[in-house]
Amino acid sequence: MSERISRDDVAHVARLARLSLDEAELDTFTAQLGAILDHAADVEALDLADVAPTSHPFDLVNVLRADAAGPTLAPAEALAAAPSAEDDRFRVPTILGEAP
Amino acid sequence: MSAAEIAAAVRAGERSAVEVAEEHLARIAEREGAVHAFNEVTAEAARRAAAEIDRRVAAGDDVGPLAGVPVAIKDNLCTKGVATTCSSRILEGWVPPYDATVVQRLAAAGAVAVGKTNLDEFAMGSSTENSAFGATRNPVDLDRVPGGSSGGSAAAVAAGFAPLALGSDTGGSIRQPAAFCGVVGVKPTYGLVSRYGLIAFASSLDQVGPFARTVADAALLLEVTAGHDPADATSIPQAAPSIAAHLDDGVSGLRVGVVRELMGEGIDPAIAARVREAAEALAAAGASVEEVSVPAVTYGLSAYYLIAPAEASSNLARFDGVRYGLRVDAPTTNEMMVATRTAGFGAEVKRRIMLGTYALSAGYYDAFYGKAQKVRTLICRDFAAAYERVDVLLSPTTPTTAFEVGAIADPLTMYLNDICTIPTNLAGDAAMSVPFGTDATGLPVGVQVLAPALGEVAMFRAAAVLEAAAPSTAEEDA
Numbered sequence: 001m002s003e004r005i006s007r008d009d010v011a012h013v014a015r016l017a018r019l020s021l022d023e024a025e026l027d028t029f030t031a032q033l034g035a036i037l038d039h040a041a042d043v044e045a046l047d048l049a050d051v052a053p054t055s056h057p058f059d060l061v062n063v064l065r066a067d068a069a070g071p072t073l074a075p076a077e078a079l080a081a082a083p084s085a086e087d088d089r090f091r092v093p094t095i096l097g098e099a100p
Numbered sequence: 101m102s103a104a105e106i107a108a109a110v111r112a113g114e115r116s117a118v119e120v121a122e123e124h125l126a127r128i129a130e131r132e133g134a135v136h137a138f139n140e141v142t143a144e145a146a147r148r149a150a151a152e153i154d155r156r157v158a159a160g161d162d163v164g165p166l167a168g169v170p171v172a173i174k175d176n177l178c179t180k181g182v183a184t185t186c187s188s189r190i191l192e193g194w195v196p197p198y199d200a201t202v203v204q205r206l207a208a209a210g211a212v213a214v215g216k217t218n219l220d221e222f223a224m225g226s227s228t229e230n231s232a233f234g235a236t237r238n239p240v241d242l243d244r245v246p247g248g249s250s251g252g253s254a255a256a257v258a259a260g261f262a263p264l265a266l267g268s269d270t271g272g273s274i275r276q277p278a279a280f281c282g283v284v285g286v287k288p289t290y291g292l293v294s295r296y297g298l299i300a301f302a303s304s305l306d307q308v309g310p311f312a313r314t315v316a317d318a319a320l321l322l323e324v325t326a327g328h329d330p331a332d333a334t335s336i337p338q339a340a341p342s343i344a345a346h347l348d349d350g351v352s353g354l355r356v357g358v359v360r361e362l363m364g365e366g367i368d369p370a371i372a373a374r375v376r377e378a379a380e381a382l383a384a385a386g387a388s389v390e391e392v393s394v395p396a397v398t399y400g401l402s403a404y405y406l407i408a409p410a411e412a413s414s415n416l417a418r419f420d421g422v423r424y425g426l427r428v429d430a431p432t433t434n435e436m437m438v439a440t441r442t443a444g445f446g447a448e449v450k451r452r453i454m455l456g457t458y459a460l461s462a463g464y465y466d467a468f469y470g471k472a473q474k475v476r477t478l479i480c481r482d483f484a485a486a487y488e489r490v491d492v493l494l495s496p497t498t499p500t501t502a503f504e505v506g507a508i509a510d511p512l513t514m515y516l517n518d519i520c521t522i523p524t525n526l527a528g529d530a531a532m533s534v535p536f537g538t539d540a541t542g543l544p545v546g547v548q549v550l551a552p553a554l555g556e557v558a559m560f561r562a563a564a565v566l567e568a569a570a571p572s573t574a575e576e577d578a
Contacts, residue, residue, distance in 0.1 A: 010454065017413060017457045018420070018434075019450055020442045033455055035512050040402040040468070043475050053473030054480055056304045056334075057290040057528020057553070063333040077197045083427035090422050092433045 004037040005030060103169045103263040103317040107210070110168035113157055117150035117168030121212055124170040128214070128261045136236050137246075137255040139175045139185055141215040146170065149212045164210035166324055171206055172256040172265040175216035176223055177308070178297040179203055182213075186299050187231035188221045190444025191425045200297020201332065202266060202308050202325045209324040214262050217252030221446045222416065223273055223301045225249050226517040227508065230448045235505060240282055240544060244502040247277030247517075250311070254281040257311045264321050265311040270301050271404055272497075272521025274309045275533040279497035279546025282535045284318045284563070285311050287521070289553045290528035291336040293322070294329035302411035303334075305404075305525040315534065315563045319343040322556070336554075346557045347564045351385050354558060357392030357490035359550075362520050370539040371496045378536050378547040379494055381569035382562060392486045392493065396478040400523040403479065405515060406459045406472035407526070412449075413456030419444065451511060476526045483527045487552040492562050495520050497533040497546035520548060529553050534563045537571035 010030045014021045021029065075088045084091040101109075109115035125143050132138060153168045173179060176186045178196035180203075185191045199207075206213065220230040228236040228251025236251040238244040239259035246255040250267030254277035257265050267274040269287035278285025286309045293308045300306060310321035326340035358379050363372050383389045421427035421440035428439035445453070459468040486493060497520060508514045524531040530553065533546035547566060551559035 005458065009458065013454045013458045013461065016461065017450075017453045018417075018437045018441050019445070019453065020438050021450075029451060029454060032451060032511050033458070035510075036405055036455060036515075037468075039512055040406055040472075043399050043402050043471055046399065046475065046478070048471060048474040048478075051474040051477050053470060054476040055473055057480075058334070060334065065330060073197055080197060081194055081424040083421060083425075092422055093429070093431060093436050095433045 004034050004041070101263070102314050103166065103312065104320055106169050106263065107165060107167045110153065110157065111163065115168070117153035117212060118147065120168050121146050121150040121170060121214070124214060124260070124262055127259070131239070131259055132261070134237060134242055135239050135255050135259050136234055137172070137217055137252045137259060137261055138215040139187060139218050139233055139252070140183060142182055142213060145182070146212050146214045153210055153212065164208060165320060166206065167210035169211050169264060170214045170262040171211045172215055172217050172253055172262040173203060173213055174219055174250050174253050174265070174267045176219060176268060176299045177203055177266060178299070179213070179216065182216065184216065184299070185233070186222045187219045187233055188444065188446065188449070189232045189426060190419045190440070192232070194425050198297065201294035201329045203297065205325050211264070217250070217256055217265060219252055220249035221449050222299070222412070223249040223268055223270055224412070224448050224452055226272070226276055226514050228252060228277070229505065230446060232446055237505065238281055238502050241502065244504050244543070245280065247280035247498070247502065249273040251277045253311050254278050254283055254285065257281070257283045257313060263313060263317060266308060266321070266325070267311055268298055268306055268308050269525065270305045270408060271525050272518040274311065275497050275521050275531060275546065275548060276517060278311055278533040279544065280502040282544030283311055283313055284315055284532065284534055285309070286318050286322055286532040287524060287530065288322060288326065288556065289336070289530040291334050292326050292340060292554070292556070294332040294335050296329055296331040300415040302408040303415060304411060305408060307525070315560060315567045316344065316347055318532070319347060319560055341554065341557050343556055343560050346561055349561050351382050351387040351562055351565050354382070354387040354492065354562060355490040356382050356387045356389045356562065357486055357493045358389065359397065359493050359495040360391050360393045361395060361397050362495040366499050366516065366519065367496055368500045368539070371498070371501070371545050374536050374545045375494060375496050375547055377571070378566050378569075382565060385565045385569070387562070390490070392490055394482045394486050394493070394523070396475065396482040397523040399475045400479055400526060401515060401519050403472040403475040403526060404522045405455070406468050407476065409452040409456030410459045410469050411456065413453045413460065416449070416453055448511070479523050480527045483523070483529060483552070491551070491558045492555065493550040495548045495550065497521065497548040501539045501543035501545060524550055530556050530559055532559060532563055534566045535570060536566055
């Protein structure tokens with residue numbers, strides 16, 4: 001089995017990504033992610049020292065438009081699909097531990 | 101009837117759009133149970149839209165180049181008032197408050213939307229088996245997958261549910277299912293078609309494109325949807341090229357290169373043989389054909405499976421139970437987000453989110469994401485060098501023909517389906533799959549025509565010649 005990524009690494013990454021994994025899932029994902037990273041290691045054969053990275057097909061800098069008001073969604077439309085809303089805002093459970 | 105023929109007949113008042121819609125809805129009613137191309141068939145809305153087209157034709161209006169043509173729309177494109185799910189539990193039942201730009205353009209061109217097609221969840225997959233709402237089957241052989249992720253759109257066109265469909269292609273998600281189902285599928289140049297309203301998977305790779313049964317119909321749909329959109333900052337700010345006008349130009353003098361690295365290891369010899377036949381057909385039509393090396397394409401899969409998940413892990417952070425979609429209640433917001441995402445995402449989506457989060461995390465960024473971006477540069481350079489020598493490239497679309505449902509369980513093995521298609525997305529170039537005969541068992545083979553950015557005209561000229569030269573099933577049987 002690959003040692004490229006550990007079970008603890010996978011558990012850590014799941015926490016960062018706001019996902020909860022049970023023990024069996026941790027085992028499965030550790031093996032699968034290890035296999036994918038092993039395959040990706042074939043690029044280690046390349047000399048990339050003097051190669052610049054490409055993040056996007058175009059050399060985009062800024063795309064600007066005129067600072068003019070245009071049509072937008074009304075608050076009711078924007079909130080229509082929200083699981084919970086109140087006073088024109090999205091409502092969420094407790095954030096910092098204060099009483100709800 | 102082709103889309104072009106339907107539009108011409110409807111515009112001339114020779115056929116009613118309602119009759120065309122009913123014909124296609126009847127075909128859907130007959131076979132959709134077996135194929136499962138759609139997440140939702142919008143039959144009533146299609147009837148209403150078709151009736152409106154007929155009313156406008158009668159009133160003497162110009163109803164547009166897709167007058168009365170039924171179109172199926174991949175369910176990761178926002179449709180105002182019609183549920184858009186990405187085939188995910190996390191968006192089940194979500195009804196967008198706006199239309200994607202391409203959906204608006206379809207309606208403005210007189211097209212009639214017939215439904216939202218199934219996909220691998222969030223477009224992550226190569227078989228349309230990773231849908232929260234069940235797998236789509238290949239209409240050519242119901243025991244086989246239609247490919248993916250736009251498998252529903254490919255199947256809808258192959259089954260005659262609609263002559264046209266829209267898909268999205270991040271690493272091959274239009275071209276691979278087109279090849280598996282025996283239809284034409286186009287991944288346009290990055291930025292040629294607006295992504296506004298396409299639910300993002302990997303923003304530097306995603307591109308919306310057409311499925312059709314003929315090359316001319318694919319050109320028609322691409323022309324209707326292409327062109328600058330101020331709502332998409334990555335949309336190319338210039339007029340889209342006119343493709344249809346050049347479809348009959350032939351390939352005399354066109355320089356064609358067969359990609360050496362995509363013709364050997366890992367490719368079904370029967371498919372490589374079809375690509376060589378396709379090259380001969382182009383040569384017979386007056387093109388000059390040579391073998392061309394694009395060495396870095398062999399590293400495409402490795403770069404892609406770090407870059408695409410990295411972008412996906414960021415894009416899919418928005419699904420957190422706050423603004424839309426599923427919410428699983430919990431005492432705190434953090435616990436609510438974890439519970440919602442854990443219940444809402446399927447295994448493949450979780451795998452890619454974790455892979456991307458890992459590739460971007462402290463200590464690993466340079467080793468994985470940074471290195472993948474450098475490999476991307478090499479791929480761009482090698483394609484650019486190849487396009488100094490030739491106008492278009494030729495390769496297989498897929499390493500195999502359509503495989504059986506359930507045959508591939510290992511994620512990495514599934515990813516290998518896209519080795520021929522991924523490099524184009526990394527480079528931001530154009531490519532399309534054209535049906536070109538079958539393998540020994542009668543399954544469709546797709547030949548891929550690749551072109552540099554904004555090289556669609558030359559690409560379609562080659563595709564049109566290949567379509568005319570394609571070995572027919574009848575010849576196979578003879």
